[in-house]
Amino acid sequence: MCADTPDTTTTPDYKETLSLPKTDFPMRAGLPKREPGWLERWENIGIYDTLRAKEGRKPFVLHDGPPYANGHLHIGHALNKVLKDMVVRSQQMMGHDARYIPGWDCHGLPIEWKIEEQYRTKGLDKDSVPVIDFRQECRKFAEGWIDVQREEFKRLGVTGNWPDPYLTMNFHAERVIAEEFMKFLMNGTLYQGSKPVMWSPVEETALAEAEVEYHDKDSFTIWVKFKVVGTGDATLDSAQVVIWTTTPWTIPSNKAVVYGADFSYGLYEITGRPEECWANIGDRYIIADKLAADVLGRARLEEGMYRRLCDVTQDDLSKITLQHPLAGADGANGEWDDIRDFRAADFVTDEEGTGFVHCAPSHGMEEFELYRDLGMLEQVITYNVMDDGSFREDLPFFGGKHILRSKPKKGDWEGDANAAVIAKLTEVGGLLARGKIKHSYPHSWRSKAPVIYRNTPQWFAAIDRPVGDGQDEYGQTIRERALTSIDKLVEWTPQTGRNRLYSMIEARPDWVLSRQRAWGVPLTCFTKKGALPTDDDFLLRNDEVNARVAEAFEAEGADAWYKEGAKERFLGNVVNPDDYEQVFDILDVWFDSGSTHAFVLRDREDGSEDGIADLYLEGTDQHRGWFHSSMLQACGTKGRAPYRGVLTHGFTLDEKGNKMSKSLGNTVAPEEVIKQYGADILRLWVAQSDYTADLRIGPEILKGVADGYRRLRNTMRYMLGALSHFTEEDRVEPADMPELERYILHRLAELDKVVRTGYAAYDFQGVYQQVFNFCTLELSAFYFDIRKDALYCDGNTDRRRAARTVMDLLFHRLTTWLAPVLVFTMEEVWLERFPGDNSSVHLVDIPETPQAWLDETLAAKWRDVRRARRAVTAALEVQRTNKVIGASLEAAPVVHIDNAELLAALQSVPFEDICITSDITLTADPAPEDAFRMPETQEIGVIFEQADGEKCQRCWKILPDVGTHSHAGTCGRCNDALG
CATH class of the missing domain: 3.90.740.10 (Valyl/Leucyl/Isoleucyl-tRNA synthetase, editing domain)
Structure with a gap:
């Protein structure tokens, strides 16, 4: 329709007779203020539990790599948790029972270090404090940060079993960690040796490779x-x-x-x-x-x-x-x-x-x-x-x-x-x-101090010693089982992750399990006094003793190991306690997190049916961390990897590609992004990025993300307005629709496959790009642009009802396709159409899209139609730029087609409506020399002509019949619509 205003002095104002879009959906999102309300709503509805109650669905389990409970979230945490959430939500909406149990790593040196700092500030000596009291201080510290981080993760829109997460310091978890360690004790892979290990003199403990980072020194x-x-x-x-x-x-x-x-x-x-x-x-x-x-x-x-x-x-x-x-x-x-x-x-x-x-x-x-x-x-x-x-x-x-x-x-x-x-x-x-x-030198990632290699007695898991557990399907040693798992049992995203972990496992030495600290699960074993580590009876291997330890840990936690009389409690009536020494080293925290598959996937009702996760998802540093330790631990106790799939993402960098550093002032805090833009913009940044490489983020990048979001939001707003008061009586079957609508349904069917394939492959960038381009290039700039005339000006015609039916079909697919990414916005869009106390887009699946909608012959034809349309609109843009016309409805171009098949295709459709002109002439006559042509469509020549007639005061088309009908200043179509 023309941009200029009709003369209302001689004709009625027909604006009120138009079916203009009606919606209360705001153009401005206001996400920072509105998102908390949706979080509260989801909690009241019980979204996560309601989804779990759906029966007959195949489980999909993403096992959460536990973050460490000792500080506010950084942008890397946000990237990781949002990726996990998009996996879980997309799998759920594709028909799975997608379970997500968040968890926390609670033991280890960082927390112990914090408590020691508090002691030093107070002038206290850690070694003078009873060990159980010290451990309780560590537990309390971890509990405080878990509560803080839980709320920060939830604010990102991450769904999961937040009321009942897993914690490595829960009593049952500490029991299972000890049991998993005792499996190494019993299967012959545990030994005490003296060899150089990475040692932190500042923290006075051995370190694993995963606890080390390299800095110039x-x-x-x-x-x-x-x-x-x-x-x-x-x-x-x-x-x-x-x-x-x-x-x-x-x-x-x-x-x-x-x-x-x-x-x-x-x-x-x-x-x-x-x-x-x-x-x-x-x-x-x-x-x-x-x-x-x-x-x-x-x-x-x-x-x-x-x-x-x-x-x-x-x-x-x-x-x-x-x-x-x-x-x-x-x-x-x-x-x-x-x-x-x-x-x-x-x-x-x-x-x-x-x-x-x-x-x-x-x-x-x-x-x-x-x-x-x-x-x-x-x-x-x-x-x-x-x-x-x-x-x-x-x-x-x-x-x-x-x-x-x-x-x-x-x-x-x-x-x-x-x-x-x-x-x-x-x-x-x-x-x-x-x-x-x-030179590049190893430093402790906790204290940031350099480390040294130091020979010291430590406890090791032998990775090349036959495991005496009879689970030899994938190999007899931990290394053999791990390499077989990497090659045959695990799908890697991206595939380079396979090569990285394989080379690490292939070349790694025995696993150092012991640490010389206080906060964690102890190495629950006893050594015989006077025996050498090489003696067969050096380690006490006794099922009854192991069962006593496990029972005590279940009831009291790992503190039971440190209570007075613990050795006699565990050994009494089995062996003479005086003949044995109790080991007080602490297990490497990577053994803790490596054991989570046992107390989460295996033991919980909402875990995995076979104790194996469908996916582990962490940053690339976890090839030497959690992926690595979980692989070694499970291969020593289960005989295979605890996961079927591994997805790795890169690190976060600033806009210039520099590593983020507080000293450089280039960090981006998730809470600051949420305060300015809302969590959906942060989530959209994740979806738009190639997570397989390092990801850049900063003010200009976020501004660009927000601009793209606004374009998408306007698309959804337009659909909501067009669907105002749509009912089932308005629905039209695809077979009865015009070709344009059937072409859009074809594209929907094509895109549905792209979305499902992309989500199955965790290709969120690919999915979002395809959906965004569809919304902006095929809907807003093509279909919506063409059909707004019919939507606004037609009466209750088949054409208008078909367009609204397609809008409804688009609505259900776009909202569910985008819900795993824009969790808050798609909920807002959904509730605008389907309000209700228990209504939520997150409770529905992506609708099945009939394959019958696919029509490649029709699609090929419409690709040609769109190609011709681009030639016409480009020719009219020249006239608009030269101020010959103000709007395309002022034109009635002559289009010369040097292609009989294309000419027939254009003659079979209302090409003037498709080009949004008042009239159009199609001819096979040779185009004049001065005809407008585009390089890619040389067979199409366009001659500009002004539209003939008067402007309809209702639809603004310029037609010869305007003014000849009962309603003043209208064309025949508008006159009929007015009745």
Whole structure:
């Protein structure tokens, strides 16, 4: 219809006779204020429980990876929980019984650390407080944050069993975690060993790989001289082997030096020296040839100050033994006088360093494994470093020195141990060069302090030892079962997740289960006094004892382990308690969360029927975290993975692609987004993003999301207005509809398949893009634009009833397709049409769409019609831009078609209505040279002509018959509508 206003001085105002859209649905959403009301409404209705009551539906279980209960949510939490919610809601609306039990990780060091901080503030010593009292403080802290996070998650519109979540600190959970641990005890995979593990001196506990993050660190780097001794070859015995290390504090624990079996080595003699140099004229150094120039340059020796005397062959190297640089030092008390081993090893490289590696097997896994395989661990293991990262008090020169500070000083954790070692090496002439290097280094993700490798007795699950449980379908060892599960039992989204976890499991060492802390589930086992860890009777394996522990934990929680007389309670009348030691190490919290499948999926009525989840969904860091630990744990107890599918998402970045940091001020807090825009905009950001990669978010991105939301909201508002007072009497069967309506139904049937396939594959971005484009490009800009004339101006015609029937069919599909994403907005749209105390879009399924609606022949025809329409509208836009016309109804173009099939198609439809012109002429005559053409439709030429006649004062079409009917100023169609 034309934009200009009709002259009402001579004709009646027909506006009141039009069937204009009627709706109270507001254009402005007001989501921040209105969303809490819908949350309250859903709670009153009991949406989640009502859905569970639907019978005969196949279960779909997304098992929630538990967030940690110690702080407000960040944007990564929001991304994760919204993705989970979209999975659950879409699966439910496609006919499943989609269950979601939220959960929390409650044990572990972060909470314990917080309580210790509170104690330090109050001047209390943690070790002077009874352990059960301390654990109760930790429990109370976790409970407080669970309540906070629960409300924050619910505010995001996340559905689930919020009144009854799972908590790893619930008594039943603690019982099951202990039972799952005792399965490792009983099946022969549990053992106590002493090997280097990642150790946090600040937190005084072992750490798992998943508890470590890598940051740049400035480290001291030193080049140290080891004197060659005892070869009987005067040339070699005059030489020194040079090593390089970035951990000077490990030099006091050195037991060996290793070299590469395939490298070229040379003997280099110093012939000149500058001032300020630790090399002396006449010194001879053995260095890998590839690295010699760099090493000597570090010692400030320029070319011409040294010469290569000769090759040092592999045979020469095999004769060498070494002396520690601190050997014979005054006050060393013989600590380092033993001869150092010297041999080839395959982990030596000639890419950096000197071609030699100093070995402190107590602080390096490769060195440990080398000497373990040689059966020489007793000769090379040291115990120089204490729990707090200090050297043992009786270690000469360095006793009591700390590798790290207990607190950072201006961000620097460096203690006094490295400086002391470097100073002593300088004093005894053991140093050739020193420097600093910035490199990626492991840090505890809790304290943010650097970690060290430290040999300490720990409890391990052997992943290559046959599991004595008789569940050998997928392999005999934990590693075999895990690799088989990854390849054959699990579907990965995206597929790259498979490769990442497979390579991790394939190369990983045994699982360190123990931590030296207080808050968590203890390792519920006993060791025999006097027995060695390698003895068969070292561990007590007794079903009755295990049952007693489980029963006590069910009733009292894991605190039962710490109560006075616990050992006698558990062992009495079974074995002599005096013969056994009770283990008080705490289980790795990843064992807790890895065991959740047992007390959630297996034990709960709303869990999984077979104890296996349909989906685990977390960030990519969980390949080394929850996906990993759950896989290992279940393969040790169930014999297979506890999940059928794994979906991983990326991390959140700022708009420029930078990692978010409070110090940089580029974080985006979910609560701030919700306050400004509402949770639906945050959810829409998730749906629009490719979650398989890192996701960017910031003010401009959110503004763009909100703009797209408004366009979609206006589409829904238009439909609501058009469907005002629609009843079943208005419905028209598809077979009786005009072609345009049948074409839209065809597109609906096509899109229904896209939506279902996309939701099944968790492709929310793909689903939303397709639905959004359909709404904006095919509905608002095409179908609605064409049919508004019939909707507004027709009487009770078949055409108008067909259009409203299609609107109704569109409404039911669009609201349910979009409900998993825009949970609040689609509820608002639904209630506008179907108000009622128990009405909700979230209680209905996506309606089945008849395949009979598909008509590819019709669709092909209408694709051609739309192509021709674009040519006509483009030609009219030129006239509008040139101000020849103000609206398309002022035109009656002549369209020349150089394609008989296309011409016939256009002649078979009301093409003037489709192009929204008052008239149109279709002809096969050749188009004039000045006809408008589009590059992609050269067979269509458009000649602009003005419409002939007067403007209808009701529909604004310009037609010859206007003014010839009983109602003044109307066309025949409007005159009939007025009766």
